[in-house]
Amino acid sequence: MTLPFFVYGTLRPGEPNHDLFLRGRTSFEEPARLTGAVLYDGPGYPYAVEEPGGTVYGELVTAPREAYGDLLGALDELEEYAPGDPRNLYERVARETVRDADGTPVRAWVYVAAPAVAARLRVSGKLIEGGDWRAR
Template sequence: MTPAPWDPLPFFVYGTLRPGEANHDLFLRGRIRTEEPGRLTGAVLYDGPGYPYAVEEPGAEEISGELVTALPQTYAPLLAELDRLEEYAPGDPRNLYERVARDVVRADGTPVRAWVYLAAPAVAA
């Protein structure tokens, strides 16, 4: 089942939103309930012009990152702010990223459905 674009899934972050990176405290501090290691399989990570981006690639190993669960009361505004940060708007051909639901593997091996910002087709090309 495909989640609705506003469903409160956790976020998988792999770049500037990770702990110690530029956007972590700016966007996530005080707004998250949990943060734990996670892995996205079937994708590769590239260094972009000032920011990293992930591209799905069948057979690729994995990308390490963090699985972030927002506090319920902060979810809607955080989702909107992350969409703006990642220059994502549903259906906009100018998107830098696309927000998609993917299975992310927790450290204990269990999968969890999460929002992931992947490179939009024009960027991935």
């Protein structure tokens, strides 16, 4: 399934992983938001945790078809995501709750906190008020 990516932390333009992983590998980037999630501060990077009523701000990133597989693999590796691995810190999920710059719903990949991580964050994590990593 070829979907754009919703990025909300170190992969956003101006953040360190954008240059390392996305610069020159995307065909389109635009401001976007993820509804139904809140943002927690992690050790050097954020976690989106699915939560009704919340909003997370970031960018919607589209990769050219010929670069898609390589980019998907690189982002999975960065996020240390392996399908079905109980040690995952993040899960890559397809969500229809991403809105592009015009507010139009877009189905996109989102790396959200894995269930055990999300449970810990809800109890003792530091919520990023307003859902914007840059404004923390």
